[in-house]
Amino acid sequence: MSLLVTGSIGIDTVEAPCGMVEDALGGSSVYFAYAASFFSPVRFVGVVGEDCPPDFLKPLADRGNIDLAGLDVRKGSKTFRWHGKYHEDVNQRDTVSVELNVLGEAGPRIPQEFRDSKYVFLANTHPALQMELLAQLESASLVVADTMDIWIENDRELLVDLLARIDGLVLNDSEALQLTGKSNIVRAGIECSQMVRRFVVVKKGEHGSLLFINGNGKVYPIPGYPAEKVVDPTGAGDSFAGGMMGYIAENDIADYQTLHRAIAYGTIVASIELEDFSLNRFMEIDRGDIDARFAEFKELTAF
Amino acid sequence: MSLLVTGSIGIDTVEAPCGMVEDALGGSSVYFAYAASFFSPVRFVGVVGEDCPPDFLKPLADRGNIDLAGLDVRKGSKTFRWHGKYHEDVNQRDTVSVELNVLGEAGPRIPQEFRDSKYVFLANTHPALQMELLAQLESASLVVADTMDIWIENDRELLVDLLARIDGLVLNDSEALQLTGKSNIVRAGIECSQMVRRFVVVKKGEHGSLLFINGNGKVYPIPGYPAEKVVDPTGAGDSFAGGMMGYIAENDIADYQTLHRAIAYGTIVASIELEDFSLNRFMEIDRGDIDARFAEFKELTAF
Numbered sequence: 001m002s003l004l005v006t007g008s009i010g011i012d013t014v015e016a017p018c019g020m021v022e023d024a025l026g027g028s029s030v031y032f033a034y035a036a037s038f039f040s041p042v043r044f045v046g047v048v049g050e051d052c053p054p055d056f057l058k059p060l061a062d063r064g065n066i067d068l069a070g071l072d073v074r075k076g077s078k079t080f081r082w083h084g085k086y087h088e089d090v091n092q093r094d095t096v097s098v099e100l101n102v103l104g105e106a107g108p109r110i111p112q113e114f115r116d117s118k119y120v121f122l123a124n125t126h127p128a129l130q131m132e133l134l135a136q137l138e139s140a141s142l143v144v145a146d147t148m149d150i151w152i153e154n155d156r157e158l159l160v161d162l163l164a165r166i167d168g169l170v171l172n173d174s175e176a177l178q179l180t181g182k183s184n185i186v187r188a189g190i191e192c193s194q195m196v197r198r199f200v201v202v203k204k205g206e207h208g209s210l211l212f213i214n215g216n217g218k219v220y221p222i223p224g225y226p227a228e229k230v231v232d233p234t235g236a237g238d239s240f241a242g243g244m245m246g247y248i249a250e251n252d253i254a255d256y257q258t259l260h261r262a263i264a265y266g267t268i269v270a271s272i273e274l275e276d277f278s279l280n281r282f283m284e285i286d287r288g289d290i291d292a293r294f295a296e297f298k299e300l301t302a303f
Numbered sequence: 304m305s306l307l308v309t310g311s312i313g314i315d316t317v318e319a320p321c322g323m324v325e326d327a328l329g330g331s332s333v334y335f336a337y338a339a340s341f342f343s344p345v346r347f348v349g350v351v352g353e354d355c356p357p358d359f360l361k362p363l364a365d366r367g368n369i370d371l372a373g374l375d376v377r378k379g380s381k382t383f384r385w386h387g388k389y390h391e392d393v394n395q396r397d398t399v400s401v402e403l404n405v406l407g408e409a410g411p412r413i414p415q416e417f418r419d420s421k422y423v424f425l426a427n428t429h430p431a432l433q434m435e436l437l438a439q440l441e442s443a444s445l446v447v448a449d450t451m452d453i454w455i456e457n458d459r460e461l462l463v464d465l466l467a468r469i470d471g472l473v474l475n476d477s478e479a480l481q482l483t484g485k486s487n488i489v490r491a492g493i494e495c496s497q498m499v500r501r502f503v504v505v506k507k508g509e510h511g512s513l514l515f516i517n518g519n520g521k522v523y524p525i526p527g528y529p530a531e532k533v534v535d536p537t538g539a540g541d542s543f544a545g546g547m548m549g550y551i552a553e554n555d556i557a558d559y560q561t562l563h564r565a566i567a568y569g570t571i572v573a574s575i576e577l578e579d580f581s582l583n584r585f586m587e588i589d590r591g592d593i594d595a596r597f598a599e600f601k602e603l604t605a606f
Binding site: 017088089090183184185186187189190204206207208210218219220221222223224225226227228230257260261263264298300301302303 | 320391392393486487488489490493507509510511513521522523524525526527528529530531533563564566567601603604605606
């Protein structure tokens with residue numbers, strides 16, 4: 001079933017204890033789209049500047065099931081750039097530099113042929129832009145968004161407004177605490193879930209995630225996949241969301257059982273993504289590799 | 304089957320955001336014993352001073368299946384005292400004061416009638432004392448120990464010596480990183496598991512735990528129980544170990560499947576313990592309450 005993603009496309013430079021990459025393909029919609037494409041066709045919406053190398057998005061184009069009709073190559077603009085440096089403990093990182101460039105301009109338009117999308121992921125950006133994009137996607141039956149600390153801090157009202165209009169939210173544990181002012185993550189998650197229509201996924205990095213359902217008061221914990229090899233965690237959160245939404249779109253159902261399993265799939269996809277820089281690991285694997293690790297994860301977590 | 308615990312008995316003062324207790328019953332062997340007694344008879348070994356109020360250990364005595372023959376009330380000595388203060392985020396705490404008192408003296412002796420114990424838990428103390436206690440328990444078929452940062456820092460050789468002679472180790476994630484010098488918790492856990500005979504459980508507080516089996520290279524993640532109400536986390540780690548070892552002793556088998564389920568039981572027992580100060584919550588519940596929450600946890604974590 002149709003799955004649409006809107007988000008950033010980045011030219012990333014990443015330094016990590018195991019090595020580095022310069023000017024590599026990155027950005028939230030890129031990681032999301034590749035991850036989701038293992039499960040379902042993806043409609044891709046994003047903006048780059050005219051400095052973007054012509055073949056930069058080739059890994060997405062080569063997938064065969066990622067429709068790039070929503071890619072806007074904007075004349076006179078420059079592509080978003082990010083440079084990060086991970087510590088020896090790769091759970092810690094510093095941002096060396098950010099050039100917002102085209103991301104600081106007007107957002108993309110959703111192409112007409114994408115407007116009937118049923119499943120939608122609004123990757124992290126200003127909630128006003130997320131609202132604008134949402135308004136162009138009136139047929140969607142499941143809209144999930146990501147957000148981040150600066151919008152919670154500076155644009156809380158707008159964000160709360162957006163949340164009331166969407167079905168699901170994916171955010172980090174620290175962001176859930178910040179959004180609710182709680183000190184207990186379970187209470188925070190329950191409160192967050194009441195701000196959206198259906199569910200919230202609180203991500204805890206290597207410690208996994210918690211699924212909160214609005215209304216039933218239940219909390220579903222999913223442990224992290226025990227990753228021995230972490231080269232570059234950049235994009236892991238977006239790959240998680242991509243795996244999750246891809247699985248939902250593939251099954252064309254979003255009941256709680258499917259949602260729970262979708263989060264486990266997201267966990268597995270993210271655990272593979274972070275084993276190398278950029279999309280390198282994704283480009284080496286297929287759905288069978290994901291299913292094999294999923295089966296192993298299921299066995300290791302069943303008691 | 305016979306389960307023996309050695310560890311501290313403390314007169315605890317605890318300040319937490321929800322309230323405080325003064326001079327309450329605490330200590331590693333106390334929490335362990337009470338938690339384990341829901342599953343199996345327990346043989347209790349520990350030392351107090353003559354200042355210890357006569358009824359101080361009555362909650363343990365009243366259980367009916369905790370044998371206090373190993374309780375040493377030492378003339379002229381004073382009982383261990385601990386005073387801790389939790390932050391608004393109860394994952395953070397400060398030690399206000401510690402009086403080692405009798406814990407700084409010679410360790411307890413294992414009573415003759417306890418020396419045939421099959422399952423043994425050596426709660427955290429100096430590895431030299433753990434070694435002494437181990438030497439008195441030659442019939443044990445499964446010995447598990449706890450440890451802490453100061454022994455890893457100051458008595459590493461002794462500790463490594465001890466580990467080679469025991470079956471299992473339970474420790475915190477930060478301690479596993481410290482013991483191995485790794486920055487990845489999975490690699491650290493695998494290396495720790497190779498230092499003992501059979502297995503290591505790495506505890507991650509609210510994020511659950513990881514079970515590492517020496518030899519098979521597998522890592523079993525167990526999420527934390529999503530606890531909405533955390534009044535006082537004191538004793539949660541020892542209650543976890545008590546639930547785990549109690550379940551193993553009850554089933555009189557320690558294969559990996561039992562071990563995995565034992566850790567889930569430990570998780571549940573700890574999640575109940577921290578809902579009130581001291582042993583207060585334990586004194587309100589029975590095995591049925593534990594089994595009910597276990598069943599709920601199993602359902603919430605199965606995907």
